[in-house]
Amino acid sequence: MNSAKHAITRSPDPYHLASKYLNPKLVEVMGILGFNKHYTRYQGCNLFTEDGTSYLDFHSGEGFASLGHNHPAIKRALIDALESDLPDGVQIHYSSHSGELAEAICRHLPSELNAVFFTNSGTEAVEAALKFARSASGRPRLLSCDQGYHGLTYGALSVTSESYFKDGFGPLLPGCQTVPFNNLERLEAELKKKDVAAFIVEPIQGRSVTVPDPGYFKQVETLCRKYGTYLIFDEIQTGLGRTGKWFALEHWDIEPDFVLVAKALSGGYMPVGAMITRRPIYNKVINSLDRCYVQHSTYGRNRLSMIAGLASIRVMEEERLVEKTEQLGLSLLAGLHRLREKHSLIKSVRGMGLMVGFELGCPGSLRDRIEWKLIHAASEGLFPQLVVIPLHRDHHIITMASGHNDVIKLLPPLVATEAHITQFLNALDQVLTSCRDAKGRNWKTIYDIARRTLGGTSPSAVRSEA
Numbered sequence: 001m002n003s004a005k006h007a008i009t010r011s012p013d014p015y016h017l018a019s020k021y022l023n024p025k026l027v028e029v030m031g032i033l034g035f036n037k038h039y040t041r042y043q044g045c046n047l048f049t050e051d052g053t054s055y056l057d058f059h060s061g062e063g064f065a066s067l068g069h070n071h072p073a074i075k076r077a078l079i080d081a082l083e084s085d086l087p088d089g090v091q092i093h094y095s096s097h098s099g100e101l102a103e104a105i106c107r108h109l110p111s112e113l114n115a116v117f118f119t120n121s122g123t124e125a126v127e128a129a130l131k132f133a134r135s136a137s138g139r140p141r142l143l144s145c146d147q148g149y150h151g152l153t154y155g156a157l158s159v160t161s162e163s164y165f166k167d168g169f170g171p172l173l174p175g176c177q178t179v180p181f182n183n184l185e186r187l188e189a190e191l192k193k194k195d196v197a198a199f200i201v202e203p204i205q206g207r208s209v210t211v212p213d214p215g216y217f218k219q220v221e222t223l224c225r226k227y228g229t230y231l232i233f234d235e236i237q238t239g240l241g242r243t244g245k246w247f248a249l250e251h252w253d254i255e256p257d258f259v260l261v262a263k264a265l266s267g268g269y270m271p272v273g274a275m276i277t278r279r280p281i282y283n284k285v286i287n288s289l290d291r292c293y294v295q296h297s298t299y300g301r302n303r304l305s306m307i308a309g310l311a312s313i314r315v316m317e318e319e320r321l322v323e324k325t326e327q328l329g330l331s332l333l334a335g336l337h338r339l340r341e342k343h344s345l346i347k348s349v350r351g352m353g354l355m356v357g358f359e360l361g362c363p364g365s366l367r368d369r370i371e372w373k374l375i376h377a378a379s380e381g382l383f384p385q386l387v388v389i390p391l392h393r394d395h396h397i398i399t400m401a402s403g404h405n406d407v408i409k410l411l412p413p414l415v416a417t418e419a420h421i422t423q424f425l426n427a428l429d430q431v432l433t434s435c436r437d438a439k440g441r442n443w444k445t446i447y448d449i450a451r452r453t454l455g456g457t458s459p460s461a462v463r464s465e466a
């Protein structure tokens with residue numbers, strides 16, 4: 001089609017140039033795991049290869065495609081924007097769209113969260129919040145949680161806990177420390193020192209899909225207020241409907257000092273993130289005319305990102321995706337609990353809305369346990385591939401190992417249907433049944449990867465980023 005001529009690639013094999021110019025190790029790992037498909041079209045919950053084979057996406061690019069791929073309303077809004085020749089990149093200027101998007105986000109947050117800074121990614125929203133918290137509090141230290149993930153730029157990396165991401169990149173930001181998630185005593189012990197600018201925390205820990213204890217966040221809010229520490233709620237993955245509420249903070253009726261959002265705001269198209277805080281906090285940092293430009297980004301509120309964000313919120317409101325997500329999440333969790341009763345390989349099931357994880361357990365027989373140990377010795381995070389690979393290879397369903405653990409994370413697009421949930425549960429049932437045969441193909445595949453890994457290559461590099 002002539003109108004799309006600039007979107008046509010001359011390269012039939014996407015992995016050849018990626019291997020040459022981008023990240024050859026990642027390309028190698030994708031090959032080992034069999035994920036190196038050439039998808040040529042994405043629509044809604046499905047990805048299609050050139051021969052028309054359809055793959056059901058139950059990961060949605062870690063929440064990037066929360067509204068499904070290439071949602072027609074977002075696409076239309078972006079085409080209209082391009083055809084309107086709107087201004088952009090004029091730094092001393094505000095478009096109406098940026099104000100409208102800020103207003104639309106704030107409409108779904110507690111009313112005191114009403115001051116917004118737009119970024120190009122999640123990690124930049126984290127950076128902005130850390131800077132604002134330090135500046136407004138005048139305090140140096142930053143607390144975060146064990147197993148927490150907040151991004152990979154230096155500030156965000158400094159409050160991310162896993163050494164996998166940090167090793168070799170130090171020294172990191174001084175004054176950063178972690179406490180265990182769900183542990184109020186350890187949190188209070190640090191807050192009491194009254195030198196902590198902010199406690200940054202994910203509502204549900206994305207790397208392990210760990211949900212908070214029921215009273216945890218209400219107490220966290222109280223403790224942070226008591227000791228003058230700002231509470232930063234990193235809703236980059238949970239925000240905008242993912243957990244069956246507009247923002248996860250609604251589950252516990254709390255009002256953090258900062259909320260961070262990105263991923264779903266993109267509509268599956270544009271890089272965009274936002275830090276939302278209270279106006280008095282914002283004004284403490286940008287406190288004079290001279291300081292009006294101290295927090296700034298060239299692309300931060302570019303027209304296409306603002307329009308994609310506005311269209312995304314409109315779609316969520318019109319399609320009532322938050323309510324639908326709550327219902328679908330219940331179906332998915334109920335189905336997984338049923339499978340847990342049937343298959344001992346599933347140790348636990350957890351999640352909220354359509355952010356769901358299930359953890360695999362150690363098999364019962366001695367022989368399987370020996371293989372299990374070898375697989376873990378090869379790479380923490382490899383074992384879930386026992387299920388992820390056949391789901392992809394045999395049932396054409398995309399899921400992901402969650403992190404350095406035995407958890408498989410499910411983040412289906414919020415536009416998924418009950419039929420998609422049933423399709424997934426039936427496929428998972430078949431995969432788990434086939435995993436009962438320790439001499440079968442699934443165990444052999446993973447065992448071979450483990451042996452190969454111990455020989456040098458590390459498939460653990462393929463995992464979700466959070």
Ligand SMILES: Cc1ncc(COP(=O)(O)O)c(C=O)c1O
Pocket residue numbers: 062121122123124126149150151152202206234235236237262263465466
């Ligand atoms: C909770 C959380 N915070 C921050 C980030 C970083 O966002 P980005 O990858 O857009 O920089 C992520 C990404 O996965 C995330 O899940």
